[in-house]
Amino acid sequence: MKKLDNFIQDIKKVFNQRLKSIFIYGSKANIDTDKLSSDIDIMVITESVSGDDLKKCAPIVKKWMGIGCPCRIFDKEKNPLPVFMGEREWFNSADVYAMEYSDIKDNHKILYGENLICSLNIKKEDLRLQCEAEMKNLLMRFRKHYLLFADNPKEINNALFSVTKTINAIFKAILRLKEIEVSKSAYANLNKICEIFDADKQFYEKLLCAKDRHCKFSKAETYKLADEAIMQLEKLLEFINNM
Numbered sequence: 001m002k003k004l005d006n007f008i009q010d011i012k013k014v015f016n017q018r019l020k021s022i023f024i025y026g027s028k029a030n031i032d033t034d035k036l037s038s039d040i041d042i043m044v045i046t047e048s049v050s051g052d053d054l055k056k057c058a059p060i061v062k063k064w065m066g067i068g069c070p071c072r073i074f075d076k077e078k079n080p081l082p083v084f085m086g087e088r089e090w091f092n093s094a095d096v097y098a099m100e101y102s103d104i105k106d107n108h109k110i111l112y113g114e115n116l117i118c119s120l121n122i123k124k125e126d127l128r129l130q131c132e133a134e135m136k137n138l139l140m141r142f143r144k145h146y147l148l149f150a151d152n153p154k155e156i157n158n159a160l161f162s163v164t165k166t167i168n169a170i171f172k173a174i175l176r177l178k179e180i181e182v183s184k185s186a187y188a189n190l191n192k193i194c195e196i197f198d199a200d201k202q203f204y205e206k207l208l209c210a211k212d213r214h215c216k217f218s219k220a221e222t223y224k225l226a227d228e229a230i231m232q233l234e235k236l237l238e239f240i241n242n243m
Contacts, residue, residue, distance in 0.1 A: 001036050003064070008112050010060040011044060018047040020087050021113035027184075029107040042082040043104075045116055049084050057084070087116065094120050098127040099134065099173045106182060124177060131173040132240050138166045139233045146226060153219045156226050157210075163229060164207040170236070177243060197239050203228050 012019055024033075026041040042064075046053070066078035085093070094101050101122050108117050142159055149155035168186045171193050175182050178196055183189050186208055194201050206225060209215035217225065 001033050004033060004036065004040070004111070007042075007060065007064045010063075011057065012112070014053060014056045014060070015046050019044075019113060020047060021045040021116045022111045023117070024109040024111060025104045026107060029109045033109070033111075038078055040079045042079070042111075044082055044084045045087055045090050045113075046084070048086045054084070090116060091120070094122055095126040096130065098122050098130045099169060102127060102173065102176055103169075127173055128177055128240070128243055131170055131177070132237075134166065134173075135170055135233070135237045135240050138163060138170070139230075139237055142229060142233065146230075153222045156222050157217070160207060160222070160225060160229060161211055163233070164211040167204070167207070167236075170240075174240065174243075197236070199236070200228070200232055203232055 008022055011022065022042065022044050023029075024036075024040055025043055028036055028040050061082060064079055065081060101120055105117055105120060105122070110117075142163055145159040146156065149159070168189065171186075171189045172182045174197070175189060175192055180192055180196070183192070187205070190199070190201065190204050190208070193199055203225070206215065206217075207229075210217065
């Protein structure tokens, strides 16, 4: 992929010998780089990252993201904002980003430099604590959203969509804590969760169906799902608390 190659070469010119590693993480990490076109999550690890470095990288990043140029307004080959971190910060963040780092360890592709992923030490207790914190934040956010938009089924649907995205990440963290292999399929992970936790499988399947845009719910169905979400999230939080 020429665009990816150009991005790497431009970043190398900014950091020179200070550039430690560039890698893809997430769902696109297992795809051949020649077949990649958009939605590529990239991490750039350097010895250090200064304000001057960021200024120099800004035009490179905007070009990579496909923004800032009128000629690219209809360009579908856009990418998320790359993450820049210093090497020391990268290793020191394994405790607070235990869930994210676990995902990166399972799904990554080194594009340049050293493999700074294989030596990561992710402790189970850090993973459990972040899992609990994410679960509590999710429940609190959903309650607040429900309070503010109880009369707006469209907003309630949006909140349920957000719940579904976070729940899959939490399910993966639980499986890792139980030393159960994590699948790439959210449905497969749900099946595994139901083997160790008394989850309402039908409820979570409805959320996944809506997220995949295979299902649409009436106003009554939306509120029924939202009411059920409160109970299911509380139940899941209690399970995590007792792990």
